[in-house]
Amino acid sequence: MSLTLKRLFMALFGLLGALVAWPALSALRFLQPRFPGYLAFTLAQGAAAGLAFGAMLGSIEGVVVSSRAKALRGLGFGALYGALAGAVGAAAGQLSMFVAGATLFRSATARLGPALALSNGVAWAIIGLAIALTEGLRARSPRKLAAGLAGGAVGGLLGGAVLSALSYARPDDGAALLAGLAIFGLTIGASYAAFENRFSFGSLKLLNGPLKNKEYLLASKRMTVGADDGCDVVLKGYPGVAPLHAVIRAGKDGARLEPGPGASRVAVNDEPLGDRPLRHEDVIAIGKAKFIYGYFG
Amino acid sequence: MSTRAITRYATLAAVSMACLLTAAAPAAGQAAASADAATAAITQIDSAGLLARQGVRLYVAGIKGGAGPGSVRVQESADGLGWEDRPVEAVTGAANADAGVTFYFLLDDSGSMWPDDAAGDAGADEAGSRIGQAKDAARRFIARLGPADRLGLAVFNTRYWRAAEPTADREAALAAIDEIARPSRDDAFTELYQSIDRAVIELAAYPGRKAVVVLSDGEDYPYTAKTGEPSPEFGDAAVAPAGAAERAVAEGVTCYAVRFGPDRDPDIGAMAERTGGAVFDAADGLELAEVYATIRSDLLEEAAVDYRAGMAPGDRRYVRVSLDGGASWSASRYYYAGAVFGQARAAPGWFDLAPLILAAAVWLAFWLLKLERPIDRAGVSLLYGPRGAKTEVYALSGARTVIGGSADADITLAGNPAMAADHATILFDEARGEYTIAADAELRVNNRPVKRKRLEPGDVIDMAGTVVVFDEPTKGK
Numbered sequence: 001m002s003l004t005l006k007r008l009f010m011a012l013f014g015l016l017g018a019l020v021a022w023p024a025l026s027a028l029r030f031l032q033p034r035f036p037g038y039l040a041f042t043l044a045q046g047a048a049a050g051l052a053f054g055a056m057l058g059s060i061e062g063v064v065v066s067s068r069a070k071a072l073r074g075l076g077f078g079a080l081y082g083a084l085a086g087a088v089g090a091a092a093g094q095l096s097m098f099v100a101g102a103t104l105f106r107s108a109t110a111r112l113g114p115a116l117a118l119s120n121g122v123a124w125a126i127i128g129l130a131i132a133l134t135e136g137l138r139a140r141s142p143r144k145l146a147a148g149l150a151g152g153a154v155g156g157l158l159g160g161a162v163l164s165a166l167s168y169a170r171p172d173d174g175a176a177l178l179a180g181l182a183i184f185g186l187t188i189g190a191s192y193a194a195f196e197n198r199f200s201f202g203s204l205k206l207l208n209g210p211l212k213n214k215e216y217l218l219a220s221k222r223m224t225v226g227a228d229d230g231c232d233v234v235l236k237g238y239p240g241v242a243p244l245h246a247v248i249r250a251g252k253d254g255a256r257l258e259p260g261p262g263a264s265r266v267a268v269n270d271e272p273l274g275d276r277p278l279r280h281e282d283v284i285a286i287g288k289a290k291f292i293y294g295y296f297g
Numbered sequence: 298m299s300t301r302a303i304t305r306y307a308t309l310a311a312v313s314m315a316c317l318l319t320a321a322a323p324a325a326g327q328a329a330a331s332a333d334a335a336t337a338a339i340t341q342i343d344s345a346g347l348l349a350r351q352g353v354r355l356y357v358a359g360i361k362g363g364a365g366p367g368s369v370r371v372q373e374s375a376d377g378l379g380w381e382d383r384p385v386e387a388v389t390g391a392a393n394a395d396a397g398v399t400f401y402f403l404l405d406d407s408g409s410m411w412p413d414d415a416a417g418d419a420g421a422d423e424a425g426s427r428i429g430q431a432k433d434a435a436r437r438f439i440a441r442l443g444p445a446d447r448l449g450l451a452v453f454n455t456r457y458w459r460a461a462e463p464t465a466d467r468e469a470a471l472a473a474i475d476e477i478a479r480p481s482r483d484d485a486f487t488e489l490y491q492s493i494d495r496a497v498i499e500l501a502a503y504p505g506r507k508a509v510v511v512l513s514d515g516e517d518y519p520y521t522a523k524t525g526e527p528s529p530e531f532g533d534a535a536v537a538p539a540g541a542a543e544r545a546v547a548e549g550v551t552c553y554a555v556r557f558g559p560d561r562d563p564d565i566g567a568m569a570e571r572t573g574g575a576v577f578d579a580a581d582g583l584e585l586a587e588v589y590a591t592i593r594s595d596l597l598e599e600a601a602v603d604y605r606a607g608m609a610p611g612d613r614r615y616v617r618v619s620l621d622g623g624a625s626w627s628a629s630r631y632y633y634a635g636a637v638f639g640q641a642r643a644a645p646g647w648f649d650l651a652p653l654i655l656a657a658a659v660w661l662a663f664w665l666l667k668l669e670r671p672i673d674r675a676g677v678s679l680l681y682g683p684r685g686a687k688t689e690v691y692a693l694s695g696a697r698t699v700i701g702g703s704a705d706a707d708i709t710l711a712g713n714p715a716m717a718a719d720h721a722t723i724l725f726d727e728a729r730g731e732y733t734i735a736a737d738a739e740l741r742v743n744n745r746p747v748k749r750k751r752l753e754p755g756d757v758i759d760m761a762g763t764v765v766v767f768d769e770p771t772k773g774k
Contacts (some may be wrong), residue, residue: 009663020658022647027643029684032610038636041608056660063663071664083630094637095348099610101633102344106504107364116612116635160637174649177639187350202528207680208755208768212672268565269744282755283743288771290755 006064006215008192014189015055018181021052025181026174031167035078038094043117046090047083050131053185057148057192065214066270069229074138081134089130093123117164124160124184127154132188137165141220143200144192151191159184201250204284204291210237217253223248226260240264240287253277255293257284275278312503322491337620338573340549340599341506342632344606344692351605355633356392356506356574358551360600363729366386369602370619372554375609377629385604392601397445398506402435403496404477405513405557406452407487411479427514427557430582431473434700437590439470449500452477453492455484455520463503488528489517489562490536493552494544501548503658508551508574510589513565514558531584538564542571546628553592555579571628597704610640675769677708677723691765693732698723699761714762715739723752723767732769734758 011184028045035041058078062071099118103113132152136145163180170176204225216223216233224231228243235241244260254277259266266273267285278284280294337359346352360369374381412426423429439448448470449463452648461473463538465485468621492512500507519535527533545552554576556562564577575595579585602618614634617626676692677700691700691708700708704719710716721736734742735749741759750756756767 011358012659013368016656016660023645026645026649029610029636029638030644032636033608033641035608036573037608038348039351041635042348045636047639048753059660062632063660068664090637091348097346097635097637098344101635102342105613105631105633106501119638120635120639127524127637129767137408163639172640172642174641174643177641178652180639186427206755207757209771217634237771251564270705270742271745281757284756285755288754290753290757293755295462 007190008066010193011186011189011265013060014053014185014192015182016185017053017056017189018178018185020056021049021185022178023179024048024173025177026053029177031085039091042090042094043087044264045125046086046088046093049090049127049181050082050084050086050134051079052082053131053188054086055079056185057131057188058082058138060189060192063137065216065234066211067229067234070234073229077138078135082131082137083203084091085130085134087128092130093126096126097123104121113165113168117161118201120164121159121161123155123156124163124180125156127151128154128156128159128184128188139220140222143195143219145199147192147195150195151188154191155184155187158187172260182286183284202255202278202280202293204233204248207290208291209235211235218248218250221250224260235240235286238287238289241289244289245286248278251277254279299739301625304478307352316596336432336550337618337625337627338546339616339618339627340551340572340573342549342616342630343601347634348391351606352386352603353616355602355616355618356549356599357602357627358383358599359620360388360602360672364600365399366602368620370623371604372617372619372626373607373609374615374617374629375611375613377615377631379428381607381609383604383607383694385602385688388410388603389600389603391639393506393599394443394597395445395604396505397443397447397598398508399447399449399500400442400506400649401449401451401500401509402438402495403492403509403511404431404435404450404452405454405487405511405515406477406480407454407515408479408480408482408485409483409560410514418667421531426696429586431557431583432477433587434589435474436471437586437638438593439467439474441593442467446593447503450474451492451496451499453488454480455486455488455528456480457488457492457495468598486520486523486528487513487515488520489513489565490538490541490568490763491519491528491531491534493534493580494541495531497541497545497548497550500550501668506596506599507549508592509545510553510555511565512555512557512585512626513562517564523560538568539571543566543628545628546687549598549630555576555588557585557586567613573627583679590631603757606634609634610636610642612640672768672770673723677758677765679710680764680766690768693725696725698725698729700765710763711761713763716763717761719761721758732767734767736760 003186014105018297040149055075055078058074059071062074080251097119104115128153129149132148136148140215144292161179162183163176166176204216205213224247225233226243227235227241242262245263246260246266247258256277265287282293284291320419340354340358341356343354354511366385369385371383371385373383374380410428425660432766447465448452448462450473450756461470483732492761508520533551543716551574552569552572553574554565556578569576577588613631613633615629615631616627654687676690694707698707699719700721701719702716717738720738721734734752738760754768758765
C-alpha cells in the first residue's frame, strides 16, 4: 500500500471511530437522567468514546500491513486502553467544563455562547490527548505519541467547539454530536497521517512477495522485523524469515540493522551485514524478502 | 417601638418573621406571605462538588445557622418550568465567615446630605451633617471588617461615581471616603435605582458573597423622568425598582437599604427584600453604625445549604429554595450543568445504529481484504526514474527480454538520455527456472556494479539512473 493510500486510511479510520462512538454516546446521553451522578455518567461516556476511537486507531497499523492478527490485537488493546483513557479524559474534561461554566455563569450578563463552545473544545482536547496518549504508548513510538497528542488536542478543540456551537444553534439535534465526533476522529487520523512521516526517520519499502509495495515508516527507536505477528513489520508468506529476524535501531548517526535470533539471512546490497548505518537506497534482504531503505513520501 | 430605635424589617432570626413583618413594617406595604417569600434568596451557587460528589452548595440569604435540613426545600429544573425536589443534606451556619463578604457601599451624595452652605462656610460643620455621620459610620464599619472582607464605595446624585472598587485595602477605602465632596448645584437629582443597578453590574464580576448597602436620605428623583430629557450620566434608559431587584437576584447580589432621615423612598424596602436583603431606618450616626454592624453580622451568620443535585440534561440547571415547606419559593437561579458530550432528550431509534453497522462493515471489509495480489508472472516495475515512480509492471517475454530506451526494445523505458537503446538483457533459463541479467552498459544490481547476475525476486536494477525492480512468482511452496 502506498503512503498516500495509507494516509487516507488513517483519516478514514478516525472517521470510523466517530461512527462507532456516535450511537453509543447518543444512547448514553438519552439515559442521563437515569444515572446517579455526573461521575458515573461521564466515566461511561468517556469509556464508550475511548473504546470506539482506541479500537479503530489501534487497528490501522495491522490493517494497512494486511496482518489480521496484528489488526485484531490492535483493535483489542486499542479498545481497552482507549476505554480507560477515555474515561479518565472525559472526567478531567467534564471537570474543566464545570469550572469554566461556573466562572462564566458567575455573572448573568456575560456573553456565553463562544466561551461555552471554547470550554467544550478544551474539554474534548483533554479527551483527545488521553486517547492519543494510549495509542502512542501502545505503538511504543514517541514520534507517534507526539503526532497523536497534536491531533488529539487540535481535533478535540475543533470537535468539541463544533458540538457546542451546533447544539447552541439546534438544541437536541443528534447530528451536532456526530459532526463533532467526525471532526475529532478525522483530525486525529489525519494528524497521524500528516505527522507520521515527518516524525519518522526513514522507511522500508517491500519489493517482492505477497506484501509487495508496502511501505513501513520507521517511527520508533526500535523496529522489529519478522514472521511473528508481534513484530512491527510482519512478513507473512516469505520463505526463510525467522519469527524475530532483524531489528532496526535508530541512533545518532542513523538507523542500524541488527540480526535477530535464528536469522538465516540478513544482507545489505547482497553483502553480509557490516557495521555501518543504513544509507538511502540500500537494498535489504531479510530471508527471501527484499526491502529498499529510504524515504519516498 | 420607639421612633429612634433601629427598625429591622426582615432579617431577624427566623422565629416569627412574618409576625414581625406585619407588625413592624406597614411602610413596606407587603402582604405577609409575599414578604416572607422575599426573605429567601439564593446569593451564590457553588457547584465545585458536582462531578465528584454530585453535591451543590447554595448560599441562601434569609436562613440562619442552626436551621436543620428539614427546614429547607430545594427544587431543580431543566427549563425553569417543571420542578423536582432534591434531597437537602446539610444546612451549615456562618457560611461566609471564612471567604468573607464583598460590601459595596452606595452613598447618596445629594445636596440634602450636606450642611446648608448659605452661610458660605461650607465644610465647617460637616461632622454634624448627614454626610459627616454617614462617613463616620462607614469608617467605623471599615475598622470592623474581617480579614477576608472587601469593601468598595460609590456615590450618586445626578451622577454616579465609583470612589473605590471593592478591595481588601482598608487605606484605599478610607481615602475614598475622605474624597467625597459636596456636589455642584446642577447635580440636584437622586438616581437611586439607576445607581443600585449600576452598582450591581459592577459587583457582578466579583466572586463570593456580595452585598450592596445603599444609603439615601430621600426618594428616587430620576433626571429623565423629571425633565423628559436624557440623563447626562445614564442616557435614556429608565430603571424601575423591580428591574433593579431582578438584576440583583440574577447576579446574586443582596441589597440592604438604609433610609437616613425623615424622607423615605416608598419602594426601596420591597426592592431590598426581593433580593434577600432588608431595609433599615436610621436617624443619626450612632444608629447608622449599629445598622451597619447588624448587616455585617447577618451576612456572616448566613447559612449554606448542601443538597444532592439531579441529572436533568441541559447547560442551565435552575434551582430555587423554600423556607416554608413550599408555600412560597425564592426567585430561581441557575448554575452550569452542561455535559462534555452534550445533551439529548430525544430517544435514540434503531436507525441510529446504522453508522455503527456501516463502520463495522467497512472495518471488516478492510480486515478481510488483502489489498495486494501476488504477481502471476515474472516482470520488472519502475521503482523510480527521471519521471518519478510508476506502478506499471512490464512482463518479461520468453527466453530473452531486452530493456532499453529505444522503441525497438522489448521493454521500452523512455525519457532517460543516459540509457542505451538496448541497455540490458534478461535471460531466462527454462531448465533451471532462473533469470539472469547481463549488460555491457552501466548496470548496478542492489547497488553493486555488475556485468551479469542471476536475479532474485526484489532485486533492484539500476540502468544509468532508471531503476526497476525485478520480481517473479514464488516458486512452489
